[in-house]
Amino acid sequence: MLKYTLKRLLQLIPTLLIVVLIIFVITRVVPGNPAAVMLGPQASVQDVEKLEEELGLNNSIWTQMLDYLKGLLKGDLGKSYYYNEPVIDIISERFPNTLLLSVFSMFLSLLIGIPAGVISATKQYSKFDYITMVLALIGISMPVFWLGLMLVLIFSVKLGWLPSVGIGEAGFIDGLKHIILPGLSLAIISAGVFARFTRSSMLDIIKEDYIKTARAKGLREKIVIWKHAFKNALPPIITIIGIQFSSLLSGAILTETIFSWPGMGKLIVDSIEKRDYSLVQGGVLFVAFVYVVINLIVDISYALLNPKVRAEFEGTKEGGK
Amino acid sequence: MNRRKKGLLFILVAIMVLSFALTGCGKNKSDKKAGGNKEGGTLTIALSSTPKNLDPVKYTGVYEGNIIRSIGDTLVFYDKELKEVIPGLATEWEISKDLKEYKFTLRDDVYFQKGKYQDGRKMTAEDVKYSLERSEKESAMGRLRMLDHVEVVSDNEIIAYLKEPNAAFLTVLTDSGNIIVPKEEVEGWGDEFGLHLVGTGSYAFKEWRKDDCVILEKNEKYWGSKPNLDQVVFKFISDTNMRANALRTGEIDVATDLQGESIEAIKKDEKLEIREKPGMKVSFVSMNLKNGPTKDKKVREAILSAIDVDALVKGLYSWDEAERAYLPLPPGSWGYDKSIEELVPKYDPAKAKKLLAEAGYPNGGFELNIYITDDPMRVKMATIIQSDLKENLNIDLKINTAEWGTFSDVASKGKADLYGMSWAWYPDPDFFLYQMFHSAQIGSLGNGQGFENAKVDELLNRAVSETGNQEERAKLYQEALKIIAEEYPRLDYSNEKVIYGMNKKVKDFVLFGDNQIFINHPEFNVYKEK
Numbered sequence: 001m002l003k004y005t006l007k008r009l010l011q012l013i014p015t016l017l018i019v020v021l022i023i024f025v026i027t028r029v030v031p032g033n034p035a036a037v038m039l040g041p042q043a044s045v046q047d048v049e050k051l052e053e054e055l056g057l058n059n060s061i062w063t064q065m066l067d068y069l070k071g072l073l074k075g076d077l078g079k080s081y082y083y084n085e086p087v088i089d090i091i092s093e094r095f096p097n098t099l100l101l102s103v104f105s106m107f108l109s110l111l112i113g114i115p116a117g118v119i120s121a122t123k124q125y126s127k128f129d130y131i132t133m134v135l136a137l138i139g140i141s142m143p144v145f146w147l148g149l150m151l152v153l154i155f156s157v158k159l160g161w162l163p164s165v166g167i168g169e170a171g172f173i174d175g176l177k178h179i180i181l182p183g184l185s186l187a188i189i190s191a192g193v194f195a196r197f198t199r200s201s202m203l204d205i206i207k208e209d210y211i212k213t214a215r216a217k218g219l220r221e222k223i224v225i226w227k228h229a230f231k232n233a234l235p236p237i238i239t240i241i242g243i244q245f246s247s248l249l250s251g252a253i254l255t256e257t258i259f260s261w262p263g264m265g266k267l268i269v270d271s272i273e274k275r276d277y278s279l280v281q282g283g284v285l286f287v288a289f290v291y292v293v294i295n296l297i298v299d300i301s302y303a304l305l306n307p308k309v310r311a312e313f314e315g316t317k318e319g320g321k
Numbered sequence: 322m323n324r325r326k327k328g329l330l331f332i333l334v335a336i337m338v339l340s341f342a343l344t345g346c347g348k349n350k351s352d353k354k355a356g357g358n359k360e361g362g363t364l365t366i367a368l369s370s371t372p373k374n375l376d377p378v379k380y381t382g383v384y385e386g387n388i389i390r391s392i393g394d395t396l397v398f399y400d401k402e403l404k405e406v407i408p409g410l411a412t413e414w415e416i417s418k419d420l421k422e423y424k425f426t427l428r429d430d431v432y433f434q435k436g437k438y439q440d441g442r443k444m445t446a447e448d449v450k451y452s453l454e455r456s457e458k459e460s461a462m463g464r465l466r467m468l469d470h471v472e473v474v475s476d477n478e479i480i481a482y483l484k485e486p487n488a489a490f491l492t493v494l495t496d497s498g499n500i501i502v503p504k505e506e507v508e509g510w511g512d513e514f515g516l517h518l519v520g521t522g523s524y525a526f527k528e529w530r531k532d533d534c535v536i537l538e539k540n541e542k543y544w545g546s547k548p549n550l551d552q553v554v555f556k557f558i559s560d561t562n563m564r565a566n567a568l569r570t571g572e573i574d575v576a577t578d579l580q581g582e583s584i585e586a587i588k589k590d591e592k593l594e595i596r597e598k599p600g601m602k603v604s605f606v607s608m609n610l611k612n613g614p615t616k617d618k619k620v621r622e623a624i625l626s627a628i629d630v631d632a633l634v635k636g637l638y639s640w641d642e643a644e645r646a647y648l649p650l651p652p653g654s655w656g657y658d659k660s661i662e663e664l665v666p667k668y669d670p671a672k673a674k675k676l677l678a679e680a681g682y683p684n685g686g687f688e689l690n691i692y693i694t695d696d697p698m699r700v701k702m703a704t705i706i707q708s709d710l711k712e713n714l715n716i717d718l719k720i721n722t723a724e725w726g727t728f729s730d731v732a733s734k735g736k737a738d739l740y741g742m743s744w745a746w747y748p749d750p751d752f753f754l755y756q757m758f759h760s761a762q763i764g765s766l767g768n769g770q771g772f773e774n775a776k777v778d779e780l781l782n783r784a785v786s787e788t789g790n791q792e793e794r795a796k797l798y799q800e801a802l803k804i805i806a807e808e809y810p811r812l813d814y815s816n817e818k819v820i821y822g823m824n825k826k827v828k829d830f831v832l833f834g835d836n837q838i839f840i841n842h843p844e845f846n847v848y849k850e851k
């Protein structure tokens with residue numbers, strides 16, 4: 001298992017290197033000159049040329065890439081043209097906000113989605129099942145910005161219970177008030193996904209013989225469902241949780257924009273628009289890193305949860321050699 | 322399993338407590354401080370974009386300029402109608418006949434706000450020299466490119482020597498990029514000065530919460546009328562509807578740059594009001610004057626005659642957010658001349674068809690590419706024009722949307738048949754006409770269409786070098802404007818208004834046509850009613 005984990009960790013390096021190269025080339029191939037974008041419509045040709053030189057944009061793309069890679073080896077993600085600050089500082093300011101929002105909405109959506117899916121599966125074709133699945137479908141299909149706006153109209157404008165924008169002042173209570181609406185608007189959508197996945201995964205398992213055996217043994221239904229069926233239904237659910245969570249961590253762009261939540265999504269979109277090359281590169285690289293790490297965690301937890309998978313992994317590894 | 326769950330819960334709570342402890346923006350608790358009726362309170366203004374840098378020489382966006390403006394002062398200001406230049410840090414000025422020397426007398430009761438590298442010392446003539454020369458050398462936008470050097474004449478007098486005669490120099494000085502800053506702070510902070518701006522303004526920089534807000538606090542030692550508010554918070558909310566919502570919930574007091582339905586929602590709320598003013602902004606579609614079918618003047622005239630501009634503006638601005646435009650200069654500028662509007666072709670599909678036939682395209686049948694940014698308003702505009710051109714001239718307009726970077730690249734390099742954008746700047750016509758119609762500007766976005774006319778070049782040059790008299794200059798600009806209008810280089814379709822939503826408790830807030838925000842100006846001083 002340890003060997004497997006190490007091997008996967010080593011695989012991260014080429015993956016991330018490829019990401020760096022692709023992003024580097026893409027940012028430069030897309031038309032648009034960062035200097036011109038920075039200075040806006042009113043800049044003269046001379047101003048743009050002057051700034052280009054200052055930013056080192058006159059060097060060839062290969063020189064620029066080599067410089068960037070050299071910096072990366074030293075852990076330096078470069079400096080943002082716009083903010084005039086190290087990229088790493090900017091990311092480390094924004095990422096905690098995104099992490100907070102992701103964890104919060106993940107927690108909410110699991111709390112709603114998983115039990116709803118499990119109960120729906122155990123009571124297939126019941127009223128509860130129908131209602132839950134319709135609600136889940138609505139949840140999945142709702143555009144997140146629309147949902148966000150509706151939540152604000154109801155809870156902030158009409159009822160005046162919760163603030164509509166920003167991340168809040170110091171203090172737990174105020175922070176909690178600010179995170180509820182953006183968190184909820186993300187959670188409702190993920191909860192729908194989780195409920196549907198859990199249901200279908202559970203339905204497959206419940207029909208298995210060993211569940212019948214467990215029931216025949218006279219185990220309590222609760223134990224049959226949660227300990228025997230749910231545990232076995234979990235691997236595909238974990239995959240989808242991993243996917244949802246990593247996409248949340250890369251920044252829920254629309255939600256962050258609507259709620260003026262200073263997170264990664266907003267940062268990356270802004271920096272793409274502004275052609276802030278080093279910030280785009282740093283941001284995307286960081287997101288890619290988060291993605292692969294979460295994927296890794298999902299795979300490892302797969303193995304941990306299911307001895308069969310573990311054996312297979314180790315088998316392939318051996319066979320590979 | 323249970324233990325694991327508890328562990329997860331613990332981590333979650335710990336992360337949340339930690340992050341919230343990092344603070345955020347919003348209303349200040351000392352909101353209800355006692356004092357005179359006008360004194361105290363926090364004014365929260367929502368801007369539509371996030372500032373990146375508050376260093377006056379590095380800022381590029383209007384929203385950044387608006388924050389800088391409260392922290393620092395310029396030598397002169399525009400009055401609230403944008404018609405006249407009035408004293409700021411300079412009490413008076415003399416301009417030499419050749420328009421190359423500007424002599425300023427400075428106030429002697431001006432102090433900098435306290436910073437890390439100086440403790441609120443008095444501003445001197447040396448500081449003015451330093452700041453203006455710094456702007457000339459370092460300004461990314463070349464804001465003072467006409468300045469040669471500044472000479473300190475006495476403790477409170479300086480002379481600014483220009484490279485060439487320039488009648489627009491005073492206008493340029495009103496830009497917040499030219500505020501006076503203390504050398505110690507600039508040099509002490511180095512690259513980070515933009516994060517710790519210090520000036521002489523009525524509100525001092527207190528804190529910047531990235532992507533969230535900038536907080537300013539009252540400068541007790543301000544030289545002008547004493548600031549009324551304890552704090553001014555500039556909050557960043559990019560979505561229009563959300564700015565309106567935040568205004569309705571009372572989280573903010575002023576919502577800038579409103580559009581669309583949100584205006585109606587605010588009008589309906591008794592506690593709020595909509596304030597609007599004709600803006601210093603022209604939206605237009607430029608035609609390629611160097612290449613393609615639009616190189617032919619007749620084709621351009623045909624296109625202009627085939628577009629129903631009144632219907633276009635009505636269709637675009639359902640909430641009356643703009644007026645129909647005719648010329649490449651906003652009517653709020655002192656160089657505007659209504660009589661030139663007559664020269665712009667009227668909507669006349671039959672005439673348009675005839676003109677196109679005369680140009681050698683009897684049945685239309687060709688394709689034109691229009692480039693616009695992915696802003697929904699521009700897309701709507703292009704779609705309406707597309708249907709007008711198809712119906713009236715059988716021209717196929719292909720709409721190409723791109724984000725700003727790509728758009729500006731294509732448009733400035735003259736690669737587009739047509740491109741749609743807006744232009745907003747100082748009220749001095751130089752910043753519209755020179756930038757968009759002088760041949761020296763070909764290749765920059767302003768004159769991406771490639772307008773080139775020797776007579777216009779000459780008039781535009783004369784307007785800044787021959788006289789400082791506003792009336793005489795206006796005449797020269799009007800003459801140039803006339804020639805430009807007769808060339809049919811582009812379709813000017815709208816002048817957007819400046820529209821802010823405001824809590825009725827906010828008093829004395831004056832809207833500027835060029836979207837500047839002043840909290841404390843020689844002519845008014847914003848306060849919040851209790």
